[in-house]
Amino acid sequence: MAFDKTEVEKVAQLARLHVSDSEVEEVTVRITDILALIDQMQSVNTDAVLPLAHPxxxxxxxxxxxxxxxxxxxxxxxxxxxxxxxxxxxxxxxx
Amino acid sequence: MIEKTVAQLSGSLNRGDISSVELTQAYLDRINRYNSTLNAFVTVCEETALTQAAQADAARADGRTSPLLGIPLAHKDIFCTSGIKTSCGSKMLHNFIAPYDATVVSRLSDAGAVMLGKTNMDEFAMGSSNETSYFGPVKNPWDTDRVPGGSSGGSAAAIAADLCAMATGTDTGGSIRQPAAFCGITGLKPSYGRISRWGMIAFASSLDQAGPICKSAEDAALMLNAMAGLDTKDSTCADVSVEDYTANLTNSVQGLRIGIPRQHFAEGLSPEVEQAVREALGVYEKLGAQLIDIDLPNNHLSVSAYYVVAPAEASANLSRFDGVRYGYRCDNPVDLEDMYKRSRSEGFGDEVKRRIMVGTYALSAGFYDAYYRKAQKIRRLIKQDFNAAFQQVDIIIGPTSPHTAFNLGAKTDPVAMYLEDIYTIAVNLAGLPGMSVPVGLANGLPIGMHLVASDFAESRLLNVAHQFQLNTDWHRLRATGFTEGR
Incomplete structure (x- = not known):
C-alpha cells in the first residue's frame, strides 16, 4: 500500500494535526518506513487465528x-x- | 548512606542511625549538585519532601514502622500528583497540575515513602532513549555522552546516580527494563493489571503497566508490595490476590528450569552482551538450575504488531488533548478546527505526532483488517508461544537489549529506534511480568539480563533475580563520578 503526500494530508486531517509544506516530505518518508516494518506481519498466515485484543x-x-x-x-x-x-x-x- | 538499598535504609532508619529528614536532605543535596548534568528530574519538591520526611520520623518515633516509611522516592512524570506539575515530558502538559494523585502515588505515599520529585521521560512515554522529552534528554550516569534508555530514563538515571533510593516507571514496550539495563540497575514490569493504571497518563491502554525501578530485586519486591492490588478506579486492574513478594526471595533455584530462547541469541546481539548473559546463566547452573533451549518462533513479528497496536491505542488516548479542557492551546485560533490542529501540532513533538498518524491510518476505513485485526492475531500467536514455553520451563532468560547504551543523537531513524525493544516488546503484548537486572560491563557500560515469568508469577521472577544478586555483585556497581556526599 503506497503512502503518499495525499494520504499524509488525509490522515493528518483525521487526527486533527497540521503538517506544514516543509514537513510533509519527511513525514511521508518516515511513515512509509514504519509501514514497511509493520507489513512484516503479512509474512505469516493467520486465517485460523483468533484476534487477541487484551492480555x-x-x-x-x-x-x-x-x-x-x-x-x-x-x-x-x-x-x-x-x-x-x-x-x-x-x-x-x-x- | 545514599547508595544503600531500600532494605538497608529501612534498617538504618529503624535503628536511628539516620533520620528520614537527614536522608531526604542528603538526596536533595545530590539532586541540586548533579541534576544540571544529568537532567533526570523535571520537578524537585523540596518542601513537600522535607514535610513528608518529618512526618515519617514522627510516625517512627510513635512506634510505627513499615519497610518504605521515610524512604525517599522519585516518580516518573507520567503519574498524576495532586498540586505538583505532571508534564508527561510534553509541551502539551508543561504547566498541567493534576487535581488528584494516581493510585500508585497514593499507595506509595500511604506506605510512608517521601516524594523527592518527578523524573524526566520520553514524551508520553514514546521513545527508547529519553531524547523525545520536551525538557531535553537525560544523560546516562555511566557516560554522559550516552542515552539512559527510555522511556523511564529519568528514573533509571536517578537510581544509577543515587539521586533517590527508589523510583517508579512505566513500561509499554520495554520502558522500565531497557533503561534499567542501560543504567546498570534493577527494573520490574509486573503482569498487565497487577498495578492500577488510574492517574497514570495513558499511552497504549492494553500494554501500559507501572513498576518499580530500584537497586535490587529485594527492593523491587518491597515496592511491589505497596504498589500492587485491585483498584476499583481502573476497570482493567486485576482482581488477583497480592502476595508478600519478599516471602519467596530466599527460595533455592535448585532444579529451576530456565528457558533460553534461541531467537534472543541470534543475529543482531552484540558479542559482549551475549557473553555476559551466558556467564550469568552459568551462575544459575552452578546453583543447580537447568538450562533448556526453547523457541519463541513469532518473536520477530512482535515489533511489527506492536507498532500497530500501540499507535492505534495512542491515537485514541491522545485525542483528548484538544486545547479545550486542559493542556496547551495555540495563540489566536481563527476557528475551532484551527484551534484543534494548531494546539495539537504545536503541543506534541515529532515522535508523538508520527505515532498518532500511524495509529490513525491503521484504524482508518478500509485498513482495519490489514493492520489492527492482523496485529491482534499476531498478538495471539506471541501469547501462545509463551504459553507453550511455560509448559516446559519455569522462567525465560535472555538479554534485555541487543547492546549497551548508545550515544545521544546516534539513532535518528525511528525504525532503528523501534528495533531497540526487540527482546522486551513481546512481553507487553502477552501481558507477562518481566525484569532486567545488571550482569556485567562492556567498555565500562552496564549490560542487562532479561527475565520473564508466566502471568502473575512476580514472586518467582523476584526470587530468581534475588538469588542471582545474592551470588554476584553487579547490582552493587556504581558509575564513577557523582561522588560528592556518597
Missing amino acids: LDLTQRLREDDVTETNRRDELQLLAPEVEGGLYLVPKVIE
Missing part, C-alpha cells in the same frame, strides 16, 4: 450505581485555557 481474560466488573464523585467543576476548570460562567470557551462555531 487478560476480563469480564467487566459491575458496581452499584451510587454517586462516588463530588462535584469539583470549579477546581477542574482552573486547568482550562478559557472558561466563563462554568462553561469552556472555544472559538465561535455558529455564526
